[in-house]
Amino acid sequence: MKVLEMQNVTKKFGDFVAVDNVTLSVDEGEIFGFLGPNGAGKSTSINMIAGLLRLNEGKIKILGKDISKSNQFAKKNIGIVPQDIAIYEELTAFENVKFFAGLYGLRGEALNERVEEALEFVGLSDKAKSHPKDFSGGMKRRLNIACAIAHRPKLIILDEPTVGIDPQSRNYILQSVRKLNEMGCTIIYTSHYMEEVEEVCTRIAIIDHGKIIAEGTKAQLKSIITNTKDVWVGVTSCREVDPDELKDIAGVQEVQINWEDNVIKINSAIDVNNLNKIIRYFINHNIEIRSLEEKAPNLETVFLTLTGRNLRDK
Amino acid sequence: MKTLSIATNEIKQSLSNKRTLVFLLAFPICLMLILGLALSNAFNSSIKIEDFRVLYLVKGNTEVEQAFQSFIKEVKKNGVQFTRTNDEIDAKKAVKENKYVGLVEVTDQGIQLYENNANAIKGSLLKGMLKTFADKVNLATTVAKTDPGKVQDVLADSGQNNYVQETSINSYKEPHAMDYYAVAMTNLAAFFGMMSAVYLIRGERQRKTDIRLSAAPISKMEILSGKVLGGILTNVLCMLIIVLVSKWVFKASWGDHLAVVFLVLLSEVILAVSLGVGISYMIKTDNTVNAITMVFVQVAAFFGGSYFPIDDVDSFGGIFTRLSPLYWANNAINKVIYLNDMTPAVHTMMWNLGIAVLFLLISVISMRRREGL
Ligand SMILES: Nc1ncnc2c1ncn2[C@@H]1O[C@H](COP(=O)(O)OP(=O)(O)OP(=O)(O)O)[C@@H](O)[C@H]1O
Ligand SMILES: [Mg+2]
Numbered sequence: 001m002k003v004l005e006m007q008n009v010t011k012k013f014g015d016f017v018a019v020d021n022v023t024l025s026v027d028e029g030e031i032f033g034f035l036g037p038n039g040a041g042k043s044t045s046i047n048m049i050a051g052l053l054r055l056n057e058g059k060i061k062i063l064g065k066d067i068s069k070s071n072q073f074a075k076k077n078i079g080i081v082p083q084d085i086a087i088y089e090e091l092t093a094f095e096n097v098k099f100f101a102g103l104y105g106l107r108g109e110a111l112n113e114r115v116e117e118a119l120e121f122v123g124l125s126d127k128a129k130s131h132p133k134d135f136s137g138g139m140k141r142r143l144n145i146a147c148a149i150a151h152r153p154k155l156i157i158l159d160e161p162t163v164g165i166d167p168q169s170r171n172y173i174l175q176s177v178r179k180l181n182e183m184g185c186t187i188i189y190t191s192h193y194m195e196e197v198e199e200v201c202t203r204i205a206i207i208d209h210g211k212i213i214a215e216g217t218k219a220q221l222k223s224i225i226t227n228t229k230d231v232w233v234g235v236t237s238c239r240e241v242d243p244d245e246l247k248d249i250a251g252v253q254e255v256q257i258n259w260e261d262n263v264i265k266i267n268s269a270i271d272v273n274n275l276n277k278i279i280r281y282f283i284n285h286n287i288e289i290r291s292l293e294e295k296a297p298n299l300e301t302v303f304l305t306l307t308g309r310n311l312r313d314k
Numbered sequence: 315m316k317t318l319s320i321a322t323n324e325i326k327q328s329l330s331n332k333r334t335l336v337f338l339l340a341f342p343i344c345l346m347l348i349l350g351l352a353l354s355n356a357f358n359s360s361i362k363i364e365d366f367r368v369l370y371l372v373k374g375n376t377e378v379e380q381a382f383q384s385f386i387k388e389v390k391k392n393g394v395q396f397t398r399t400n401d402e403i404d405a406k407k408a409v410k411e412n413k414y415v416g417l418v419e420v421t422d423q424g425i426q427l428y429e430n431n432a433n434a435i436k437g438s439l440l441k442g443m444l445k446t447f448a449d450k451v452n453l454a455t456t457v458a459k460t461d462p463g464k465v466q467d468v469l470a471d472s473g474q475n476n477y478v479q480e481t482s483i484n485s486y487k488e489p490h491a492m493d494y495y496a497v498a499m500t501n502l503a504a505f506f507g508m509m510s511a512v513y514l515i516r517g518e519r520q521r522k523t524d525i526r527l528s529a530a531p532i533s534k535m536e537i538l539s540g541k542v543l544g545g546i547l548t549n550v551l552c553m554l555i556i557v558l559v560s561k562w563v564f565k566a567s568w569g570d571h572l573a574v575v576f577l578v579l580l581s582e583v584i585l586a587v588s589l590g591v592g593i594s595y596m597i598k599t600d601n602t603v604n605a606i607t608m609v610f611v612q613v614a615a616f617f618g619g620s621y622f623p624i625d626d627v628d629s630f631g632g633i634f635t636r637l638s639p640l641y642w643a644n645n646a647i648n649k650v651i652y653l654n655d656m657t658p659a660v661h662t663m664m665w666n667l668g669i670a671v672l673f674l675l676i677s678v679i680s681m682r683r684r685e686g687l
Contacts, residue, residue: 050528
């Protein structure tokens with residue numbers, strides 16, 4: 001079943017097209033990655049799904065229902081973790097979660113239980129009575145998540161949930177995302193950290209300048225851009241290496257020598273297993289191998305290839 | 315129900331926000347204490363009954379005159395000077411020029427009062443005395459106001475004869491400094507509600523919680539009404555605390571008609587909150603909104619008698635004073651407390667609520683048009 005469908009969605013701010021004719025769909029049970037650089041239009045898309053922004057064109061459906069028509073139904077089934085931490089500093093962690101969950105019609109004991117459950121889930125049970133102003137960045141991020149899940153939505157949308165936090169909190173959040181998914185939630189995960197998206201997502205859409213430029217599983221995306229892999233061999237000295245002899249090995253297409261670092265970069269077809277032969281070449285020629293790395297393409301390179309730019313400003 | 319959770323949340327939030335507490339509680343109470351104590355001497359002599367001069371005119375031979383003469387003698391003991399005149403036109407001019415509090419015409423039909431709007435407190439006082447007198451001798455009274463150029467009969471067609479309930483001429487009361495500032499500062503605090511009301515919706519946008527509210531299954535109207543209700547209740551709560559502190563700690567007088575006073579204050583809070591929300595929808599940038607509300611509140615306070623009493627509207631702030639909601643409220647509440655005169659209170663409430671409705675409408679319409687909140 002399709003949990004989310006965006007059909008030809010366009011959003012303009014004045015003349016500026018922030019989201020440009022985007023069509024995508026997310027199936028039940030997926031962890032869908034929404035990857036794109038700053039200003040790509042990720043948050044704008046999410047704000048439209050949340051009903052904060054109006055669409056200029058197109059249609060958004062949640063669980064098969066058009067959000068502009070059966071608003072309440074769609075809204076009850078979504079939980080949104082905004083990019084900016086959206087909580088009330090004057091209220092305790094518990095009161096924050098309780099207030100937002102209360103907007104979904106939960107009351108009394110049931111409400112309190114859900115709030116505890118959500119705080120427990122993000123590891124903030126012992127901070128329930130504390131005020132967020134005393135929280136670390138990571139704790140605030142986790143509270144931000146708790147506020148979106150207490151009403152047990154079917155679809156959880158996380159907009160860059162790990163911005164500006166320490167690696168430990170980041171891992172915790174990534175684990176939580178997987179756990180939510182195992183518990184049956186469909187997840188949309190927005191980020192410009194390709195490592196994160198690569199790590200947790202089952203399917204990915206890459207968005208740039210408001211347009212979806214590629215979509216698919218990790219393997220599919222990587223195969224769009226390349227059918228080769230790189231093997232980097234570090235040696236004590238490159239002097240003895242003959243690129244032409246290396247090229248004779250089955251599958252090898254290109255050989256580059258980096259004289260400064262004493263590294264030989266061997267590019268070869270992805271479907272030929274020639275690592276044994278390459279290693280044997282170095283042994284036979286008495287060249288000492290210091291290191292050996294197989295460089296498979298990652299989403300960063302996918303993005304770089306598709307757009308000619310890096311995901312993040314370096 | 316969800317409207318209520320939003321309202322409750324707003325109250326909780328405001329009451330745990332130090333800025334709110336300083337503005338809505340600490341500031342007015344401190345000012346009340348400072349002004350009330352510092353000006354206590356200046357105050358007791360500020361409204362002198364010796365300056366109370368009235369003209370009267372007797373038309374024809376009437377039995378009323380005898381009773382009226384004894385009334386004049388009676389009030390003279392209290393410092394009210396009645397002077398007889400025969401020239402109606404000159405007399406009216408003198409009243410207009412504020413040389414006299416009023417001109418009383420004694421005729422067969424009863425007594426008629428021309429008064430000058432500017433001298434509100436003494437005017438009401440005079441009305442009260444005449445009413446008491448008329449009740450005693452069973453006369454019909456009419457009161458007319460001389461607005462420049464136009465003479466208008468006020469009491470005659472309202473047919474209302476019981477609006478002054480003084481039973482004795484001697485029961486004339488006047489506010490001490492603390493009494494005055496208790497009323498003035500409570501009104502000011504109620505009006506300060508405008509400055510926090512500006513942030514009812516704007517604050518959600520700034521905190522980015524607007525996206526959560528938008529994503530939740532509630533309508534914009536529920537959000538707006540919850541927020542406005544929360545704002546009103548928070549301010550009412552602060553206002554009640556100020557009233558109680560002034561009453562029990564500073565021993566200020568709030569008169570015998572607490573319910574009417576409360577209603578005036580309530581209508582003022584509603585006005586302030588609605589103005590705040592409306593303005594926040596009408597103006598785009600935060601800085602402009604802040605500047606405008608700040609200037610508006612301070613001008614209204616200055617000309618509205620928040621920092622010092624206004625004896626004579628025209629010679630002081632004129633149009634600014636007349637347009638200041640704080641003047642309406644101060645005037646209305648003081649009249650209720652000291653003269654048992656409910657008319658200004660009713661008018662103030664009607665104006666407050668009317669303007670509030672207008673600004674709420676503006677907010678609702680802008681909110682509907684806007685994306686998001
Ligand atoms: N309210 C707005 N008015 C005008 N332009 C806007 C508005 N909101 C967003 N934009 C523009 O739309 C584009 C997309 O913004 P958006 O926030 O969706 O990007 P994003 O993919 O979420 O980026 P980031 O990774 O920085 O969060 C940006 O160029 C942004 O400047
Ligand atoms: Mg964003």
